Amino acid sequence: MATQYGISGSTAKAIAASVERGVAEGALAPGTALPPVRRLADELGVSPGTVATAYKDLRGRGIVVTRGRGGTVVAPAPAVASRRPPRVPAGLRDLAGGHPDPGLLPTLVPRSVLSAGARSHRSTPRLARLEEAVRDWLRPDGVPVEHVTFAHGALDLIGRLLSVELRPGDAVAMEDPGYHHLLDLVTALGLRSVPVAVDDEGLRPDALRRALRAGVRAVVCSPRAQNPLGGCFSTERRDALTQVLGEAPDVLVVENDHASAVADVPLRTLTSGGLTRWVHVRTVSKFLGADLRWSAAACDATTLARHDGRLLLTSGWVSHLLQETVYGLMKDDDTRALVSHARETYGQRRTALLRELEARGLRAHGASGMNVWVPVTDESAVVNGLRSYGWWVAAGARFRLASEPGVRISVAELEPADAARLASDFAAVLGESEATYGG
CATH class of the missing domain: 3.90.1150.10 (Aspartate Aminotransferase, domain 1)
Known part of the structure; x- marks a missing residue:
């Protein structure tokens, strides 16, 4: 069925923007069919090639999908409208x-002051004492800590890395079932998700090997407290996965330890297995509070350079005031x-x-x-x-x-x-x- 939304535009870019606007505003719901290329071209007075180019751009950014004879439809989880949970009905x-x-989050916010002077912090984006605190936090769990960096949460860091490392159309191995915001982030970046089955011990090695053979360029996984299944790597599973990943040394492995300090199982990290390209990410949202949009990461030297290089061109650094607050909470005995x-x-x-x-x-x-x-x-x-x-x-x-x-x-x-x-x-x-x- 053709959509009732009035798509407009005389160029491929304008037509794509019109469709994206309709999706973002809710006028084009997931699954809505777009007009066939020739029909829309006739309606807009443009060539079929112009419409086809617009549709190709929308597909590349995950906003629409093509279903053979079913035509082009709005994607089930369009990149401009993440899969938000429904509103909780009253009384439930x-x-x-x-x-x-x-009730299990700290109320203590230590006093902090703005860094002295009005100069840019781009030359020293991270507080040295917080860097050392992060190393002390990660080192006992076996994570290599030679190179560390900060970001505004795990999604911020992972999104930045994937956008630097990959190009639209590249494939990423994702846990299935997995964290919905990460699934939507991959789509929003114009990347393809390749599902990797999980069980109570996390990623299944056989499923990961199939994804690697399918040509994925990155793997995103959780070593414990996997969301939503709750799996955690055993020593045997960690070793099996490390062996599989050794067959694809150029693949970036992103380990998202989102629960970290409140996960009631030990960390068995993939990063201790001699991987070539890797990053271990930790946030504090689950135990210090969601408003502290801060994450830490340890990674290989190449990944550090690429992440920090892109960070330098965008936000530049993570607020020193935020870093002071996180440091104070991490060191507070209560x-x-x-x-x-x-x-x-x-x-x-x-x-x-x-x-x-x-x-x-x-x-x-x-x-x-x-x-x-x-x-x-x-x-x-x-x-x-x-x-x-x-x-x-x-x-x-x-x-x-x-x-x-x-x-x-x-x-x-x-x-x-x-x-x-x-x-x-x-x-x-x-x-x-x-x-x-x-x-």
Whole structure:
């Protein structure tokens, strides 16, 4: 069906901009069919080649996809409109957001002052004492710390690296199911996601090898607290993956340790295995607060030069005021104690829900982190069924590429006393319609 949105423009660039504007404003919803090339060319009074060029540009940036005889349609997750979660209905217990418990975040913000003078900080973008604190943070986990850098969060750093290292159309190996914002970021950069299946130990070596043979130029993965499945590398899995990656030394390996200090399992990092191109990323959002848009990374020398070179041309540096605040919190004894308590608490809450689900015969995943993944057949049926019991969980569609359906339950604020009720309600929903459960 042709769209009712009035596409305009007399050049390929203007036509593409018109379509992108319609997608961003919601007038062209995901799955909406665009007019055939010749028809739109006739309507706009331009050559078919002009329209074809516009459509090619839109495909390259992930805004539209071509489905053979189905024509050109708006992509399921268009690059200009990330897959945002639906608004939580009033009166429901929100277990979909994936955010940390506010009660387990520090309230202490140490006093900071602006760096002296009005000069540029481009020559010294990082505070030396915070660099050393980062090295002290990473070194015990086996991450090489010769080269470190900072960014405004993991997505900022990963997006910058992929845009420097890759070109539109290049392929990136992505966890499936995986973190939806990363999946959307890859699309927004005009890159192709190649799904790599995960299990309770993280990336599966056989799936990773297939992706490497398919020509991916980067791999993005989580060594623990994998979102949404919760997998974490075992020593054996880490070694197997390192061996597979050794077959493709030019591939950039991005290790996103997003939960780090509140992950209740040890880190088994790929970066200790002698990789040629690698970066290990850590943020503080999960344990110091989402407003601290700061991340640290250790990497090889080439990756450092390319990241910092692009950073120099954009924001230049991460605010020294922000760096002072992060340093103060990292060194504060009360904050350290709170982070330790948070790590134990999240582990207890996740374990409690897994235990209650298992007691009712429900298969679930959650080896680490703040989330539990439950395989189902019909995500909508389960989400709506739990809604009737007062719970709001996340449908798995926005986390998946080619993997089987499921729902994600965030346990950060789910007290163990509530886990039994949630599990009972979950079992009741599945009992009301057995076809909704795929296990």
